[in-house]
Each structure stands twice: as C-alpha cells, then as structure tokens.
Amino acid sequence: MKHSIAEANLNINQKVNISGEPVLVLRDVHKSFGAQHVLDGINLTVVHGETLAVLGRSGSGKSVLLKLIIALENVDSGSICIHGQEITGLQLDDMNRLRSKMGFLFQHAALYDSLTVEQNVAFPLVRHTKMSKSERDDRVHELLSSVGMEHDLKKMPSNISGGMQKRVGLARALALQPEILLLDEPTAGLDPITSGEIDDLVLKLQKQHNLTSIVVTHDLQSARTIANRLALLNVGKVAIEGSFEELAESDDDFVWEFFKRDS
Amino acid sequence: MIYRSLEWFGDLGTFSWKVIRATVTKPFELGEIIRQFDETGSKSLPLVALAGAAVGTVLALESRSSLEHFGAKSMLPAAILYSIIHEMGPVVTGLVVSGRVGAGIGAELGSMKVTEQIDAIEASAVNPYKLLVVTRILACIVVLPLLTLVADFCGVLAGWLAETLANPISLYHFLDKGLTGVHFSDFLAPTFRTSVFGLIIGLVSSFQGMRTTGGTEGVGYSATSSVVLSSLFVILADVILVKLILIFFP
Numbered sequence: 001m002k003h004s005i006a007e008a009n010l011n012i013n014q015k016v017n018i019s020g021e022p023v024l025v026l027r028d029v030h031k032s033f034g035a036q037h038v039l040d041g042i043n044l045t046v047v048h049g050e051t052l053a054v055l056g057r058s059g060s061g062k063s064v065l066l067k068l069i070i071a072l073e074n075v076d077s078g079s080i081c082i083h084g085q086e087i088t089g090l091q092l093d094d095m096n097r098l099r100s101k102m103g104f105l106f107q108h109a110a111l112y113d114s115l116t117v118e119q120n121v122a123f124p125l126v127r128h129t130k131m132s133k134s135e136r137d138d139r140v141h142e143l144l145s146s147v148g149m150e151h152d153l154k155k156m157p158s159n160i161s162g163g164m165q166k167r168v169g170l171a172r173a174l175a176l177q178p179e180i181l182l183l184d185e186p187t188a189g190l191d192p193i194t195s196g197e198i199d200d201l202v203l204k205l206q207k208q209h210n211l212t213s214i215v216v217t218h219d220l221q222s223a224r225t226i227a228n229r230l231a232l233l234n235v236g237k238v239a240i241e242g243s244f245e246e247l248a249e250s251d252d253d254f255v256w257e258f259f260k261r262d263s
Numbered sequence: 264m265i266y267r268s269l270e271w272f273g274d275l276g277t278f279s280w281k282v283i284r285a286t287v288t289k290p291f292e293l294g295e296i297i298r299q300f301d302e303t304g305s306k307s308l309p310l311v312a313l314a315g316a317a318v319g320t321v322l323a324l325e326s327r328s329s330l331e332h333f334g335a336k337s338m339l340p341a342a343i344l345y346s347i348i349h350e351m352g353p354v355v356t357g358l359v360v361s362g363r364v365g366a367g368i369g370a371e372l373g374s375m376k377v378t379e380q381i382d383a384i385e386a387s388a389v390n391p392y393k394l395l396v397v398t399r400i401l402a403c404i405v406v407l408p409l410l411t412l413v414a415d416f417c418g419v420l421a422g423w424l425a426e427t428l429a430n431p432i433s434l435y436h437f438l439d440k441g442l443t444g445v446h447f448s449d450f451l452a453p454t455f456r457t458s459v460f461g462l463i464i465g466l467v468s469s470f471q472g473m474r475t476t477g478g479t480e481g482v483g484y485s486a487t488s489s490v491v492l493s494s495l496f497v498i499l500a501d502v503i504l505v506k507l508i509l510i511f512f513p
Binding site: 067070072092097102104107110111124128172 | 374375378379380382383384385386387388389390
C-alpha cells in the first residue's frame with residue numbers, strides 16, 4: 001500500500017505516456033431507465049494514455065456510463081465517439097470491431113463459470129485470433145503470469161477468491177491487447193491489501209501497455225493511485241473533474257462531503 | 264394481463280428476429296452446436312426412453328381389456344403402434360424434453376444473465392445470440408425427432424413385452440400385425456413435427472433465460488416459466504400440427 005501511495009504522488013505524467021489526442025469523447029449523454037434519469041447530460045473527454053477515475057454515489061450511473069461506452073446499453077440521446085467514430089447507431093459488426101479494441105473488467109469479474117481460468121482468458125483469443133493452440137497457450141500463460149495467476153490455470157472460477165477472480169478478469173480484458181481499458185469497481189469488496197495489489201497491478205499494466213483507461217470506483221485511495229484525473233458524478237451530471245488535489249481542495253458542498261466522508 | 268401478454272409476444276418477436284439474423288451470418292459455431300447436441304440429446308436419452316417404455320406398457324395394459332370387450336383383441340398391436348407413432352411418442356418426447364432441457368436452458372442462460380456473463384460475452388465482441396441461443400435452438404430442432412424415434416422404439420418394445428406376458432406373441436408377428444396398412448408417411452410427419460416442438464422449446468426457454476432479472480429468484484422464475492410456457496406451446500402446436508398433418512397427409 002505504501003508503495004501505491006508513493007507511486008500516486010509521482011508526477012502523474014511520469015506514470016504513462018499521455019498525449020493530447022482524444023480517444024474517447026462523450027457529449028451531452030442522457031440515459032434513463034423508465035422514469036429514472038440516470039445520466040442527464042454527461043460531457044467527458046479522455047485522451048490517449050490517460051486514466052480517468054469516475055466517482056460518485058451508489059446508483060449515480062457510473063457503471064451505466066461504462067456500459068454505454070462499450071454499447072452494452074444504448075444512449076437515449078447524445079454522442080459517444082471512440083477514436084473519432086460515433087458509436088451510437090453503429091451496426092453490430094462495426095461495434096464488435098471497436099469492442100475488440102476495448103477491455104472490460106466487470107464489477108464481479110463475470111468469469112464464465114463453466115470454463116476454467118485458462119479457458120476464460122483464452123476465450124477472446126479463440127474467437128478473434130488465428131493463433132495455434134501452442135501460441136494461444138503461451139499467450140494465456142503470459143497474461144496469467146502478468147496478474148500473478150499462472151499457477152491456477154485449471155481452477156474453476158468458483159474455486160478462487162474474489163481478488164483472484166478480478167485478476168483473471170483483468171487478464172481476460174487484456175487478452176486482445178486493447179487500446180482502451182474499462183474497469184468497473186476493480187477493488188470493490190476486496191480487503192485493503194488485495195485492493196492495493198490490484199491497484200499496483202492496474203498501474204503496472206497501464207504502463208506496460210500504454211492504455212487509455214476509465215475506472216469506475218467508490219474507492220478514493222484507489223482512484224488517487226491509478227488515475228491521472230477524476231470526475232465526480234452527481235444527479236446524472238459531472239459535478240467536477242480534475243486531479244485528486246484539485247478535487248480535494250474544492251469548496252463545492254457535494255465534493256467536500258464526498259471527500260470528507262472518505263478521509 | 265392482456266397488455267403484459269402482448270408485450271411478451273412483442274419482445275419474443277424482437278428476440279426471434281435477432282435469432283434469425285444470428286443464424287444466417289457467419290461464424291456458425293459448429294463446436295458449440297455439437298456440444299449442445301450432447302447436452303440436449305445424449306443426456307435426455309435415458310429419460311425419453313423410459314417415458315416411451317412406460318407409455319407403451321400402459322397402452323398395452325389399458326387397451327387390452329377395452330379391445331377384448333369389443334372383440335377386437337387382434338387389433339391390439341395396431342392400436343399400440345398407431346398410438347405411439349402418431350401421438351404418444353412425439354408428445355411425450357416434447358413434454359419430457361421441455362421439462363428437462365427447457366428448465367436447463369432457462370436456468371443456465373438466466374444465471375449467466377444475472378452474473379453479467381452474457382454482457383461479458385458481448386463485451387468480448389462475440390454475439391451471445393449466435394453463441395448461446397442459436398446453438399441451443401438448432402440442437403433442439405435436430406435432436407427432438409431423433410429422441411422421438413427412441414421413444415417410439417422403446418414404447419413399441421415395451422408394449423410388445425407387456426402383451427407377450429399376457430398373451431405370448433413373437434415380436435415379428437406383433438410388428439407384422441401392427442404395421443399392416445401403415446404407410447411411411449404415417450410415420451414421417453408425426454416424427455418430424457417434433458422439430459417444431461424443438462424450435463418452440465429452444466426459442467421460448469432461451470427467451471425466458473435471456474430476459475432474466477432479479478438474482479437467484481429471477482433465475483428460478485426463468486427455469487419454471489421456461490418449462491411451463493414451452494410445455495403449453497408444445498401442446499398447442501401439437502393440436503395445430505395434427506390438424507395440418509390430417510389435411511396434407513390424409
């Protein structure tokens with residue numbers, strides 16, 4: 001944990017190679033479920049190599065935001081552009097081409113419970129590459145080694161802990177060497193030590209692969225560790241965005257309440 | 264109630280359209296289809312065989328006294344064969360499979376839905392309709408007629424055994440008497456109408472599974488409703504198909 005905090009205190013631009021090229025642009029995004037307006041005009045831009053942490057209260061639409069970006073949900077109105085391509089109304093094949101450039105870590109890992117750890121990580125490779133079995137096995141081993149799970153290849157997801165499931169989920173999300181990584185509550189439900197390990201792992205992988213990431217989290221410490229920039233959602237809008245220090249110094253009541261509660 | 268029923272049929276229509284689109288586009292998921300043949304076919308085989316045998320036995324025992332009463336005891340083999348091949352075999356197979364396979368599909372897909380595994384498949388740029396739904400429906404369509412043949416065979420064999428215990432008769436004579444006047448079309452149409460049962464079971468159960476909400480309670484509801492709805496539609500389809508068969512194969 002000390003290592004993570006020290007890492008977070010480095011100049012954020014030393015962590016990864018951030019360029020000014022926008023990778024992901026959300027403009028006036030609205031999403032409702034029945035009468036409930038979850039997102040009410042979200043505007044966000046994420047540039048290449050940047051990690052944006054999206055914070056907010058439970059039910060503020062953070063996870064919905066990620067699902068809109070990968071088109072698991074459709075926007076009611078507004079625009080989402082990935083690498084300059086508008087994704088709203090995109091045909092399934094075109095969307096799948098974009099999805100194969102994105103990795104998604106689900107809140108509860110969402111591992112396929114009928115497949116082993118090894119088969120879970122191999123799943124995207126089987127579907128989207130023409131690798132031979134030995135090449136695929138090597139790649140799976142490499143991915144699982146990078147998340148410290150190389151000794152659990154044959155285990156079923158139900159036989160490993162929540163933290164280990166998150167690691168495997170992360171390995172699966174990185175299988176196709178994505179350019180964009182979406183992480184939904186990577187440290188939720190984990191003890192502080194495992195959370196710190198996951199944060200360190202995410203930081204290491206971001207550096208290795210120079211990923212552009214969006215991390216949805218409740219965990220301010222985790223957000224401080226792995227993100228270059230934070231955006232705080234409140235009543236369906238971005239209440240404030242900036243560095244951890246900028247948010248911590250804000251005199252906005254909601255932001256102050258959010259940070260005070262955590263401290 | 265009416266509004267919810269109409270909404271259900273509307274959603275089923277949208278779901279069916281997605282399934283049709285997924286069916287006719289590449290890749291064709293042959294490996295998963297073969298795995299589903301095993302799940303749907305091989306693993307249903309013992310239950311279907313047992314159900315067919317039970318029906319054959321009961322038919323022999325029940326029909327014997329009735330036919331004796333009317334002095335038509337010699338018609339017993341024909342009555343057993345005709346009943347099993349035309350109606351009992353296909354319907355019993357349809358209902359047994361809708362119970363075993365329908366519940367399995369509803370629960371499996373429902374469980375995958377509530378644990379976000381289906382979202383994970385979609386996020387991996389794989390069409391879940393193609394991988395999970397089309398494969399199960401195709402397996403049901405192909406496997407149902409084959410299972411019906413098994414049910415028919417076991418039913419006829421058990422019917423002969425039950426008859427021969429009371430009134431010894433060789434299997435050859437039993438079949439010879441039973442198949443007199445029976446044409447190939449008498450056998451073909453009833454057997455292949457179970458493909459429609461397979462379509463119904465696969466489609467309705469997958470639909471119920473894919474729209475699951477609400478955790479374990481929702482999974483339980485999906486499993487139960489898959490069985491109830493697919494059994495209901497199998498029975499309704501049977502009535503319609505019997506009428507159509509009588510029109511086209513008089």
